[in-house]
Amino acid sequence: MSTDTNQLIHFSAIPFDAPGRRSPVAGAPSIEHLASAARELVPYLRQHARETELNRRVSDEATELFRKAGFFKLMQPARFGGYEYGFTAFIEIISELARGCASSAWGCSLGVVHQWVVGTFPEQAQQDVWGGNPDAIVCGSYAPTVMAEKVDGGYTVKGEWHWASNVDNSQWALLGVQFPPEEKGAAPSAGFLLVPRSDWRIVDNWHVVGQAGTGSKTVAIDNATFVPGHRKLTFAEASSNQPPGVAVNHNPIYRIPFLSAVPVCLASPMLGNAQGAIEAFYELCGNRVTRGAVAGGGNRLSQFFPVQSRMAEASASVDAARLLLFRDTAEVEQLAMEGKVIDVDKRIRNRRDHAFSSRLCHQAVEGLFSSVGGGGLTLDQPLQRMWRDSNMIARHISLNWDAVSSMVGQYLLGLEPKGQY
Known part of the structure; x- marks a missing residue:
């Protein structure tokens, strides 16, 4: 039996013409082109899925194929070469890739969505991440289990953050932290800090029964490390309809609560x-x-x-x-x-x-x-x-x-x- 003989087993046509399926960027590849590129990668991902699992990470080769296809540009701000597509386009691309290998698609997925997340940060933080390398990829560990210390100009952090998927292919990390209260007697607030690869190391401890190829290892910062205040985004800001990045990235997709x-x-x-x-x-x-x-x-x-x-x-x-x-x-x-x-x-x-x-x-x-x-x-x-x-x-x-x-x-x-x- 060939899968070509039965269309019922394939994804149905998307019934929504959503705003996120249209890029406002002149010259951006169409969603049809990007979806076709994703379909063309499925046989490759299937062929290498077992190898990806054994290696416990998404390969450099697969990451480069995702990059060449333009997937990491999908939701990145146009100011840094991105296409500013929305989440409906994202679902189509990532679900297509996952037909071939869920771990590889997961790694690509986090790399793509964090381009959107960074786009909601203050302007200087975006410049820090992409100013010198527009192709920089960001991994993340969201749980705010580490307390940041307030210092002049920003914060210092030290600790470990678990389950940072696709960390091997990432140049920055989005780390969940607790921020000390602004006023005496108030409760701490949770949020994110952006930290470059030079400030952390990878703990190779991802040995699991499923999704082994995601490489969701631990990020460790061994000594108190300074992070400037502009690389901060609170959960309250991320959950608002007006995060800081909207001031420079005017596309409404950056207004969607996290x-x-x-x-x-x-x-x-x-x-x-x-x-x-x-x-x-x-x-x-x-x-x-x-x-x-x-x-x-x-x-x-x-x-x-x-x-x-x-x-x-x-x-x-x-x-x-x-x-x-x-x-x-x-x-x-x-x-x-x-x-x-x-x-x-x-x-x-x-x-x-x-x-x-x-x-x-x-x-x-x-x-x-x-x-x-x-x-x-x-x-x-x-x-x-x-x-x-x-x-x-x-x-x-x-x-x-x-x-x-x-x-x-x-x-x-x-x-x-x-x-x-």
């Missing part, structure tokens, strides 16, 4: 991974003949009713997940374009759907993998890797259904939502 859209950088690899699992399962069903003493031995896998049903459910789940992500993201892009505030209702709804779409994708992969039998367990069969990657992504705190759904339920019941939105 958590209304940034988690698609996690949900998009999950979406593409589930789509890749459907395609791999399709090929397996056409080629695999059951063996052994069980009833039905000698038949093709595709002839069994449970297999047929799980295939149908998986395709519906992935399609539904994709529709949720695009609908929500297109709506906040449109609101930003119109200069309207993206309120708490929309933020909570988007956080719900980031997690629920990922849950749908995870259920799709789980259902398919339950039907593969022993032939799907070998390390050269991509389905087992996609299953492990799916389990890993589903447990990310930003997509974890238990964590996010409790916050949503609190809000819907009139309680104070406890979570990040």
Whole structure:
């Protein structure tokens, strides 16, 4: 069976003409061109997926292919050579790449979305990151577990930040910290600091069962290191409809509150991974003949009713997940374009759907993998890797259904939502 003979297993046409799918930059490649470049890379990513996993990082070669394709320019400010596309374009590109390798797509995803994040920082911070190297890539560790110390002109920091995906290919790090209170008796505030590669080292401690190729190692700063104050962005600023970077990057995509859209950088690899699992399962069903003493031995896998049903459910789940992500993201892009505030209702709804779409994708992969039998367990069969990657992504705190759904339920019941939105 060839995947070319059944269009139902492929992504459906995108039904939204969202603002983020159009670049305001003269001469920028079209979204169709960028999406085609992503599709062309899928066979390469599939071929090297096992190697990526064994190496526990996205390769230099894959990173260079992403760079040449223009993916790291996708959301970067035009002043530094970027295209200023939005999150709807982002979802399409990253989910396409993840059909080939979820780890590689994850690394690209974080590299791309952090170009948008840096674009919301003050102007001088953007100049620091890209002024000398417009191709600089930024990794990140968001949890504000380290307390920054206030000093003249900025802050000093020292400590470790875990799970900095794609750190091997990054020249800067976006680090979550606690800032000391501005007034006596007030509580600390959380936010980010931007720190160059020269100020930190990599702790090679990423040994995991899934998403091994993301290279999500630890960033360590061993001695108190100065970070100028202009490289600071508080969570409150990031969650506002008017972060500092809007003053110089006038494109409305930089007005979108952080958590209304940034988690698609996690949900998009999950979406593409589930789509890749459907395609791999399709090929397996056409080629695999059951063996052994069980009833039905000698038949093709595709002839069994449970297999047929799980295939149908998986395709519906992935399609539904994709529709949720695009609908929500297109709506906040449109609101930003119109200069309207993206309120708490929309933020909570988007956080719900980031997690629920990922849950749908995870259920799709789980259902398919339950039907593969022993032939799907070998390390050269991509389905087992996609299953492990799916389990890993589903447990990310930003997509974890238990964590996010409790916050949503609190809000819907009139309680104070406890979570990040």
